[in-house]
Amino acid sequence: MNFDRINLSRRHLLKAVGAGVVASATSACSSSQPQPPAGIIGADGKRVLPWKNWSGNQSCQPTERLVPRNEEQLIDAIKAANSTVRCVGSGHSFSGLVPTNQTLLSLARLRGVENVDREALEADVWAGTRLSMLGRELWKHDMSTINMSDIDSQSFAGAIATSTHGTGKHLGSISSHLRGLRMVKANGEVIECSPDNNSDLFYASSNHIGAMGVITKARLKTDPAYYLKETSWMMSEEEGLARAAELRDKHRHYEMFALPHSDYMLGVAIDKVAAADIPANPPVPSGDAYEAFRMMSNLIDYMPFMRSWLVNFGASGVEPETRYGKSHEIFGNLRDILFNEMEYVVPADAGPACLKEVLDTIKQQNIPVIFPIEARYVAADEVWLSPFYRRDGFAISCHNFHDKDYKAYFAAIEPIFWKYDGRPHWGKIHTLGPEQLAGKYERFKDFVELRREMDPDGRFINEHLSRVLGV
Numbered sequence: 001m002n003f004d005r006i007n008l009s010r011r012h013l014l015k016a017v018g019a020g021v022v023a024s025a026t027s028a029c030s031s032s033q034p035q036p037p038a039g040i041i042g043a044d045g046k047r048v049l050p051w052k053n054w055s056g057n058q059s060c061q062p063t064e065r066l067v068p069r070n071e072e073q074l075i076d077a078i079k080a081a082n083s084t085v086r087c088v089g090s091g092h093s094f095s096g097l098v099p100t101n102q103t104l105l106s107l108a109r110l111r112g113v114e115n116v117d118r119e120a121l122e123a124d125v126w127a128g129t130r131l132s133m134l135g136r137e138l139w140k141h142d143m144s145t146i147n148m149s150d151i152d153s154q155s156f157a158g159a160i161a162t163s164t165h166g167t168g169k170h171l172g173s174i175s176s177h178l179r180g181l182r183m184v185k186a187n188g189e190v191i192e193c194s195p196d197n198n199s200d201l202f203y204a205s206s207n208h209i210g211a212m213g214v215i216t217k218a219r220l221k222t223d224p225a226y227y228l229k230e231t232s233w234m235m236s237e238e239e240g241l242a243r244a245a246e247l248r249d250k251h252r253h254y255e256m257f258a259l260p261h262s263d264y265m266l267g268v269a270i271d272k273v274a275a276a277d278i279p280a281n282p283p284v285p286s287g288d289a290y291e292a293f294r295m296m297s298n299l300i301d302y303m304p305f306m307r308s309w310l311v312n313f314g315a316s317g318v319e320p321e322t323r324y325g326k327s328h329e330i331f332g333n334l335r336d337i338l339f340n341e342m343e344y345v346v347p348a349d350a351g352p353a354c355l356k357e358v359l360d361t362i363k364q365q366n367i368p369v370i371f372p373i374e375a376r377y378v379a380a381d382e383v384w385l386s387p388f389y390r391r392d393g394f395a396i397s398c399h400n401f402h403d404k405d406y407k408a409y410f411a412a413i414e415p416i417f418w419k420y421d422g423r424p425h426w427g428k429i430h431t432l433g434p435e436q437l438a439g440k441y442e443r444f445k446d447f448v449e450l451r452r453e454m455d456p457d458g459r460f461i462n463e464h465l466s467r468v469l470g471v
């Protein structure tokens, strides 16, 4: 989610007060030097460091961590490992997709873009390519990704593992823009698939959750390079919910950030713009609003009775902002304060009603959270485990700061998503098991069956996958 967009003009006051509160709260604590992670000594006598994800809610201690230089080394590594093998992309999933106490494999050295076809607007992308690098590399060939998530730190194979998406009525997830996949099976065999060749495997593996094989590269459909103009403005919650569909239809990308315990909602609209229409010296947003939210949250911890007043006070001072840039510059935002997240995708038309129920529940139950809730529209696709499978979706993302309890908050909200027939994002926190998932994902059982054929011994299965897939 994009906090740079939420530019609280009253942040200086809040920061000053919040900083004072934090300083007084921590002054009694003794200081201690952070200790380096211990790790273990691996079979080759070298230290193997523990792993944890971006927010720190997932961790493990592998017996080996491998970073092959090419596909041949990767095949050898898979054949040689006589234990569970899990891949890690950039560790940006909140669910337990990555952890293993055995072999952890990173494809970070298999990166870059090749076989670019300007006519067909397609290119091969290596699995370990970060989305940030993807945007820059495509731009060199006068191409842009069709859409993008709101950060660009993920690896390409990691992003497609969970149907990572941005927003836009007519725009699907990154997985829906694939035209072919290449992977290494658990037995070391290399296999390729596309919509015309081995199509079941293609539509199953386009949201693979690391369970089908190790993806080495994929063919991606792109757009001609384009520039974007982003506008954000605060409006009342009532107006935001009432105009959601209208603004979705009007803009290439439209999303909302609802502020819990307030009467406000931020709208963010992004459209293509001609390079000639970008002003010579466009205004640069200040970008420290995220920190202001953290300060506000700290302040509220000490004055919970002021929560609603403070959030409304901050929100009412937000000024509209506009940004311009190359497509990948506008899509990719920096997240330097950590959080945990749950996301469900409900049918597009039911989205605003579901969001309202979430916001009302937070108020009624006085849930101690002020972290904005992000809501995005995403187009339907054909990918088996995609939350957008044959259904236009409205993705609602709830967050809390990484060092605050998210469990009680998510437990109170998750049943609302079930009521609206929501499907969970595979990379984010949810509590569903195979029976419920099979009821939400039409092709779930087909995925489980095909996975068993691809990896009969379950070498790519970790504890989390075992639980959600019922393996």
Ligand SMILES: Cc1cc2nc3c(=O)[nH]c(=O)nc-3n(C[C@H](O)[C@H](O)[C@H](O)COP(=O)(O)OP(=O)(O)OC[C@H]3O[C@@H](n4cnc5c(N)ncnc54)[C@H](O)[C@@H]3O)c2cc1C
Binding pocket: 001, 054, 055, 086, 087, 088, 089, 090, 091, 092, 093, 094, 097, 098, 107, 127, 128, 148, 149, 150, 151, 153, 154, 155, 156, 157, 158, 159, 160, 161, 162, 163, 164, 165, 166, 209, 210, 211, 213, 214, 215, 216, 335, 425, 426, 427, 428
């Ligand atoms: C700050 C933040 C912002 C986010 N914003 C968005 C957003 O805007 N939209 C959205 O939809 N999601 C978003 N996410 C979620 C994120 O995009 C997904 O969880 C994504 O899957 C993470 O990619 P990764 O490269 O970090 O993969 P990891 O989390 O490291 O791994 C994800 C899965 O991919 C598998 N994997 C990785 N590489 C391979 C490979 N080569 N072969 C086989 N399997 C592999 C792993 O085993 C694992 O199962 C966000 C997450 C964070 C932390």
